[in-house]
Amino acid sequence: MISQLIHPGPAPARRWAALPCSAEPVDLILPVADTLAQSVALALSGYDGGWLVIEGATLANLDFVVPGPRTDSHAAWYAGPHRMGAGHVRHLGLHAARKDGGAWLHGHGQFAAPGWEGPTFGHILPLESRLATPTRARGWAIRGAGFVVATDPETRFPLNQPVACGGGTGAALITLRPNQDMTQATALAAAEAGITRGRILGLGSIVNPRLAGQAPIDSYATEILLTDGRLDHGDARIETELVTLSGTRHKGWLEPGENGVCITAELLVIAD
Template identity: 30%
Template sequence: MIDAFELAFRRRSPMIRLFVASRNHGASSMRSIQHPGQPSLGRVAAQQVELKPFDLELPAHMTLMQAVAQSMQGLQTQCATFRLFGGGFEPFSYVMPALAKTSAHAVYFSDTYRVEGAVRLETACVTFGQRDGKPWLHSHAIWLEASGRRHCGHLLPDDIEVNAPIRAQGVAVRGATFTVCPDSETNFTLFVPLKSMARTSQTMGGVTASERTSTSVQAPRSKGYALRVAPNVDICTALENFCRERGIKRAKIQGGVGSTVGAVFDDGRVVEPFVTELLIRRGEILTDATGHLHAQLDVSMVDYKGGVSEGRLARGQNPVLVTFELALEVVETAF
């Protein structure tokens, strides 16, 4: 069902159309969005990488960007995907997804919301990479405000300060770097995985000096892929097809920051507002007893009206809105 906000949006921006498939047409029906630019042929940008697990604490009394950049420098990595747990922020501000105000974009961001008092972080997903040769990050989070409101949104890393230590758990990415690049289809600048040269350092048995002194990076590296999925591709299907083509039987999602055209959950619930942003709380691709791959993505999301929704995404019914970035850790292969 189309609400008044979406109807006004379409009338204001005739070059950008939202196609809403009838829910009565079966599971194969899927909404999609038309961006101002032409879609590229490749809908999944991928680089094969090595993933090095870490588990550390972000320092307090600095901005989120400073805390993450300092921690990643300690791991000697320019790229990582990870989740945050606990701790908090003060001051704190964020944006939410929003309808576009002009035809330059299909969707956009809200004005900045500033929260009074400290907020307690529940969890967040982070993609850490590079923008103009400097550290940058993309993060969606869910948090609890002093008023008791539980909310979700897009963090502003230069504007919020860590006021209590936050646990960061994920993987350093070696062999590629999520790099902010202009995207002609969406007219945004977005993280895309680009192949990077191996960093040179004094090593002993393939381990850097800093890694020898940190208990957070002692686990062996694993094979993986850094991925960016483009609009109008079902995120579950995209991951299943990617794994199938490479003989991957089981994989784990590390990080997971993106957006979908509304949402359909596997229990039948539907998020009708079509502009959303989300984080993957837990994700994996598994092979069932019949040999078929199934992506299981448990998410938290916020829509442009401020509604917070959570659940497992239904396969085949959740197209990417603007972008989706993550690292895929290979657990088991067919050969």
């Protein structure tokens, strides 16, 4: 049984969005720009979005947040920002998006800096962080759908929402609403988009995660990055790395049926 988190707004009956799109593998150089979000947008110019992974890069400035306790208006919030300065990205997965007409991204990853004693995993701040040098990124460029940030009445968070940009085939952009098992909901949403076998990429958050072969994790808010994910004959298996409210980091496979979405999950599913 999943743990649930009660949010302040009304919960729509429809618990996911799934839009078909096309995805092609890319190996890009992100240029230096005023913000990390702008660097990603420039590299993906001509596409409607993308899922990218950065590994082994030093940023001129690296700011991030981790999960924080509930507030009067949100069931959970953020703690930080944690300011690493010229921090090092060990690995970062990100969705390219748009917000208020400008470049945006939603990225979770693992970070480091000399002498750093704070959290080492979290949600990167896309307008405060910036590259030091041109940086390699690999992943998938998307056409036919994209993410645009809009306020979500249920959670009262500004969240990525998939929007149609002409449609496509072979992939789907998916978002999951809170309080449903992540693996089961991913499989159902992908099937609605016509995909029953493929790769699952993305990020999100989970309530009190349950990882296979590990002790229960007591943290009603987390940030997660998918490190592996497969859809096979309509069943989803998802491996994640995550950070808790106390800043501890964990990695493992989600136990099916036991991991409720906390705020959102934002996924790119690519058919085999």
